Amino acid sequence: MTGAQFGSDELGIRNRLRRLIERTDTTRAATPDDYRPRDQSAPSRGPVPHRTPVSKEPASGNRKKPRRKRPTYRTTKPKAPRQSLLDAWDRVPPRVRWLAYHASAAAVGWRIGWVDWSTDTAAWYAAGHWTSPSAIALYALAILTIALYRRSRHWAWPVAWCAAVPVSSVVVGVLLYGNGYHP
Incomplete structure (x- = not known):
């Protein structure tokens, strides 16, 4: 299976799941369009109505998530402090x-x-x-x-x-x- 086919199958499964969740009429039988992936061309039946109006501007001013900084990790172990042999023996x-x-x-x-x-x-x-x-x-x-x-x-x-x-x-x-x- 190639990457393009995998992506189209994924989109098709996602579309079927959305239709099953949003379906109000449970008696309707599945049509071949229900199993067609989104990126493949379907016969045109006219414009598809949107549930909410589409705006070009995002609802809030900035939609980007703030970037999280990754914590820095030490690459080397910290060195033990210098101490005398007697001090080291006292810590045993x-x-x-x-x-x-x-x-x-x-x-x-x-x-x-x-x-x-x-x-x-x-x-x-x-x-x-x-x-x-x-x-x-x-x-x-x-x-x-x-x-x-x-x-x-x-x-x-x-x-x-x-x-x-x-x-x-x-x-x-x-x-x-x-x-x-x-x-």
């Missing part, structure tokens, strides 16, 4: 800082071998060694480690981070044992 959410702190401590514990040791110890406890003399020594070691970790939280951050390495390693090791990891 506290939960993310906590996660980075303990994840790095657990990574060091993994490298040292404490995560594997705590996984093996969790498996040893799961085998039923809850009240043996070695278990009681491990309980005392755990209490001392947690006390050191809690006490060092307000010290200089490198010292506090070193005290967090065993605690984070044990937590990760026990979690890995619960997931079936056995080194």
Whole structure:
């Protein structure tokens, strides 16, 4: 179908719909002129009366719609303001800082071998060694480690981070044992 045919079909459909809406006599049968597109020449039957008088001048002074300006969009992202590393660290959410702190401590514990040791110890406890003399020594070691970790939280951050390495390693090791990891 070419563009001209498509346009004439569109106009024909529009004319039929208008006639159906404006028709007051519903008993009249459709004639071939009802299906003829507007731009095709029809046999002349005389002048076609208009419902409203046609004037050359528009009803209002200016018929043009006001032009809307399109919003301008940025083509590049705005640059972040310059700041020091300490200012950037202060803007990091506290939960993310906590996660980075303990994840790095657990990574060091993994490298040292404490995560594997705590996984093996969790498996040893799961085998039923809850009240043996070695278990009681491990309980005392755990209490001392947690006390050191809690006490060092307000010290200089490198010292506090070193005290967090065993605690984070044990937590990760026990979690890995619960997931079936056995080194």
